[in-house]
Amino acid sequence: MLNDSTFPKNNSNTNSFKLAQEVIRIRLSQMLINELIKKKEFKIPIHLAFGHEAIAVAISNIMDKDDQLVLSHRNIHYNLARLKLLKPELDEYYLKKSGLAKGILGSMNLANEDKGIIYTSSILGNNLSVAAGLALGKKVKNETGLVTVVTGDGAMEEGSFYETLVFLKSNSLSSFIIVENNDWSLATSINERRSHIDIEKLCESIGVDYERLEGNDVYAYQKKMIELKKYAIENKQPICIEVNLTTLGFWRMKTNEFPLGKFVNYHAGNAPDINLLDSYNFFIIDNSEKDPVYVLKKYFDDNLINETSKRILNELKCELKEEIK
Amino acid sequence: MKYITYVNQLIKELVAEPEEIVIFGQNVSAGSCISGLTRGLTVKKDGLILNTSNSENSLCGIGFGLMLSKVPSIFFMKQQDFLLLGIDHLVNTYNFIRTKKPESSFTIFTPIIDNGYQGLQSSLNNFSDFCSIARIPGYAITNKVDAEKILKEHLISPGFRIIGISQRLCSEEILCPSLVNTDEKGNIFKYYSGNDATIVCFNFSFPQGLELYNKLKQENINASLFSVSSIINGDWSKIISDTSITKNMIILDDSKSINLSCNSLIKDVLEVTTLKSNILLSRDLSGDWLSPNEDKLVIDHNQIIEKIKKNNLI
Structure with a gap:
């Protein structure tokens, strides 16, 4: 956690404020895409990541030129964080030639080699071993840099999670394995689908270092990630980082058992309960620590965040003037 | 060796x-x-x-x-x-x-x-x-x-x-046939040329194909012998052109799948060539094929020889 007394609260001209702006930009970009999904603008499935913004911004911000990122089907937050533009990503979703990957990859496999996103897979657990190969490649070529692979609480149930941890540890490969634990896999929560897996103990049994992040504080995340990165590189070690977060958005599934509708957390497509409204604090989805944008209020006052959000939304609308007219 | x-x-x-x-x-x-x-x-x-x-x-x-x-x-x-x-x-x-x-x-x-x-x-x-x-x-x-x-x-x-x-061939002496030609990528190999029959081997049936070639030769039946190494991007044209001369196609496929790679060749050949004989030698899986067994593609050489002789009036 940052020492609040040293943090330049409400100073919008500092480098620190850029992190907050990035979190807001990714939030608003997704809100705009969500509105387009509601209008059935896309033929491809899109997995939004409301609530995942803090970890994506922190990781993107600590990446150096030689670092590599490997993503999964829910990758929008990282792609937006790395690219810092919305239109090429949106064009990719429209499968246009002007898209980030020339309309070849769509959403679930979207990578961006120029920005260090080397590989993205739509298959749960598939990306882990590819990341291990990238890390081994760095070792063979004696290259610097860290490989970060992003997975989730669903994908870590696959055997490849265990296999990859063993390989990374056995070969002393500097790497981050980020487990975005949102408790849900498709329409089932962890309790509904399996026994508890203690990732910390699993890692301990293999000799892999483990760290848990929670609270959605982009500043705290970045500070911790810088420390961990230094450790992973200096000690040639993989580190598994479990990030507890909530994918914001939900819907209700009516069944005989649940006539009023059973709560199902957001997975893909539009988030029906999230709306881009012209109101105060329109950029906040949940007034709690579940929401990385809400957490920014710890550092900046409402007016600054509100004005910044309005400005960023206008900038995004200008960027997308064709798509949202 | x-x-x-x-x-x-x-x-x-x-x-x-x-x-x-x-x-x-x-x-x-x-x-x-x-x-x-x-x-x-x-x-x-x-x-x-x-x-x-x-x-x-x-x-x-x-x-x-x-x-x-x-x-x-x-x-x-x-x-x-x-x-x-x-x-x-x-x-x-x-x-x-x-x-x-x-x-x-x-x-x-x-x-x-x-x-x-x-x-x-x-x-x-x-x-x-x-x-x-x-x-x-x-x-x-x-x-x-x-x-x-x-x-x-x-x-x-x-x-x-x-x-x-x-694995079956690992402990065998390696065969060294004469090469007539192959393509740039090594998809299909032609080892011998003959005017009486076209033998095409799929999967790992080449040793049986070579044995059949030699048996036919002893009976004065000159066959061409092909081995298909890769089914992807394979160009059948050389085999098709050979069958248009010999009119007798003998295919060996020792694999046990329902989908045999040779089916694609058979279809393409039959589209352009009227064959006198089209013999597919594949695995007989009507018995117990799951228990440990010799697991060999068995060929009745005499039956094939008779058929080709009859067709070619040799």
Whole structure:
């Protein structure tokens, strides 16, 4: 956690404020895409990541030129964080030639080699071993840099999670394995689908270092990630980082058992309960620590965040003037 | 020289050349070294030979990761049915990889368990099944000639492919037929030319095809002999043109799958040629084919000889 007394609260001209702006930009970009999904603008499935913004911004911000990122089907937050533009990503979703990957990859496999996103897979657990190969490649070529692979609480149930941890540890490969634990896999929560897996103990049994992040504080995340990165590189070690977060958005599934509708957390497509409204604090989805944008209020006052959000939304609308007219 | 020794010797020469290559897999430099396949391999100082854990799925992904790192690698796998665990990568990861122009090489090298005494695991003996699922270039090695062409052309070259050898042939003396021609990539090999019949061998049936060729020759039936090493991007035109002369096509396929690679050839030949005889020699699986057994493609040479003689009025 940052020492609040040293943090330049409400100073919008500092480098620190850029992190907050990035979190807001990714939030608003997704809100705009969500509105387009509601209008059935896309033929491809899109997995939004409301609530995942803090970890994506922190990781993107600590990446150096030689670092590599490997993503999964829910990758929008990282792609937006790395690219810092919305239109090429949106064009990719429209499968246009002007898209980030020339309309070849769509959403679930979207990578961006120029920005260090080397590989993205739509298959749960598939990306882990590819990341291990990238890390081994760095070792063979004696290259610097860290490989970060992003997975989730669903994908870590696959055997490849265990296999990859063993390989990374056995070969002393500097790497981050980020487990975005949102408790849900498709329409089932962890309790509904399996026994508890203690990732910390699993890692301990293999000799892999483990760290848990929670609270959605982009500043705290970045500070911790810088420390961990230094450790992973200096000690040639993989580190598994479990990030507890909530994918914001939900819907209700009516069944005989649940006539009023059973709560199902957001997975893909539009988030029906999230709306881009012209109101105060329109950029906040949940007034709690579940929401990385809400957490920014710890550092900046409402007016600054509100004005910044309005400005960023206008900038995004200008960027997308064709798509949202 | 034994089949496995010859293949091992070629691999040894080829992996010693690149400045940077990763050789990996279970026991690649330990114990029997995959029944001699990887015995004595050495790489230059920037390369790496890695005895890995038993994790075939991840090892496939690691090879693709190395490929994205522009580091060439070969994953030597103990047997093809272990590759079932890596099918996700063969399809999904490879599909991503081939959206880009390959700058590096990744080869999966595996023996196909076609020795029936191995029991249940020998039921999956069709090399082409794995190639077919995602149109993966795959090359079956059956003799000295195709081994040399395939390994020199494909073992370490930009792109991804699978190379298969026959476990049944490992302890046999390697065959050395005369080559008439092959294509640039070594997809189809033509070994002999004749005007009376066209023999085409699929999967690992080349030894039986060569035996049949010799039996026919003893009866003054001159046959052409082809072996199809790779079904992906195979160009049947040379075989079709040969059958248009001989009018007698004899196909050998020792695989046990329902989908036989030779079906595509048969269809294409029949579209343009009226054959006097179209003989498909494939596995009879009407009996107990799952229990340990000799597991051999059995050919009645006399019956074939009679048929060709009758057709050609020899």
